Amino acid sequence: MKNKTILKWAGSKVRIIEQLRPHLPKAKRLVEPFAGSCAVMMNTDYEQYLIADANPDLINLYNEIISMPVYLFINEADELFGYSSDNDGIYYYFRTIFNEQENKLSSVEKASLFLYLNRHCYNGLCRYNSKGGFNVPFGRYKKPYFPENEIVAFADKARNADITCLEWQDTLSLVDFGDGVYCDPPYMGSGFTQYHTAGFSDADHEALAIALKDINDIQGNPITVSNSPEATELYADLGFTIHEIDAPRTISATGNRKPAKEIIAVLEGGK
Missing domain, CATH: 3.40.50.150 (Vaccinia Virus protein VP39)
Known part of the structure; x- marks a missing residue:
């Protein structure tokens, strides 16, 4: 399996x-x-x-998942998925916050936004512009999947892993x-x-x-x-x-x- x-x-x-x-x-x-x-x-x-x-955004996500009780990260990240999934305005608003407010975001906020962008963007691409801004367009999915089970499984598996950028x-x-x-x-x-x-x-x-x-x-x-x-x-x-x-x-x-x-x-x- x-x-x-x-x-x-x-x-x-x-x-x-x-x-x-x-x-x-x-x-x-x-x-x-x-x-x-x-x-x-x-x-x-x-x-x-x-x-x-x-990719520091990727590694930050993984490290945030294992640095706190997993349910706390799930609660933080799942809240973003409650917004309308077919509204490109919300997607681009969150993408702007992710790119322009980087120094004002906590590590867990940054990780949650990265997960949101990944699950809502086009084809799961992870691309950045020359200034380091995430620039993948909106994906237009009816109901993006929130990977709660996968987060829990990762937190368990990563107990045997050193994760570094x-x-x-x-x-x-x-x-x-x-x-x-x-x-x-x-x-x-x-x-x-x-x-x-x-x-x-x-x-x-x-x-x-x-x-x-x-x-x-x-x-x-x-x-x-x-x-x-x-x-x-x-x-x-x-x-x-x-x-x-x-x-x-x-x-x-x-x-x-x-x-x-x-x-x-x-x-x-x-x-």
């Missing part, structure tokens, strides 16, 4: 978790430098997790002997290359792949990476074993929702 996540998320691994799970590292602790919606954590049973992402390079510096690493960066050639407020270029993909290869060579950590077929040559040339899968398409600029090819690149553990 697949466990859903708190957030709607473009590229969520819930959709391919049954295909991905057999290729994930065998380890006591899983390190995720691109945590996103935490779909992998919510659908695996590692003893420990290091959950990291460069870091760039991927800094997260990889924390990989210890015996850890497994799973990376889900913005896909190469997908058109959705933004990584928080910065881009994620082909050069970034190459730097990530080389860093992962070095960790495997030096420490022997098992590595798994999800990406598009455009990244096949990059990872194959570094010695990764490439598995190709069909993944349901959640977003398409052309309206084509047929399954898309993805790759799972694997380096087995050594040493």
Whole structure:
């Protein structure tokens, strides 16, 4: 059974978790430098997790959920969902508060607004403008889902997790002997290359792949990476074993929702 996540998320691994799970590292602790919606954590049973992402809004949400009794966060966040869900004026009002009143909001208010925006915005996208403002348009859903059960499940699961806001390079510096690493960066050639407020270029993909290869060579950590077929040559040339899968398409600029090819690149553990 697949466990859903708190957030709607473009590229969520819930959709391919049954295909991905057999290729994930065998380890006591899983390190995720691109945590996103935490779909992998919510659908695996590692003893420990290091959950990291460069998006401070995302990590603030997760940390607020686990920093207080979960029912208090649910009460705070659920109140926002009581407003008319088909009123774009309310959505844009809350988005303005989120962007322009950032320094005046408490951490839990910021987290609650982020959850509201995610569940009401278009397609669960998480995009920011050059000034760092959340800029995804209104999604026009009849009744956005409030993920109470998912929040409770996350709070329970995260008892075994360290959750931190870091760039991927800094997260990889924390990989210890015996850890497994799973990376889900913005896909190469997908058109959705933004990584928080910065881009994620082909050069970034190459730097990530080389860093992962070095960790495997030096420490022997098992590595798994999800990406598009455009990244096949990059990872194959570094010695990764490439598995190709069909993944349901959640977003398409052309309206084509047929399954898309993805790759799972694997380096087995050594040493």
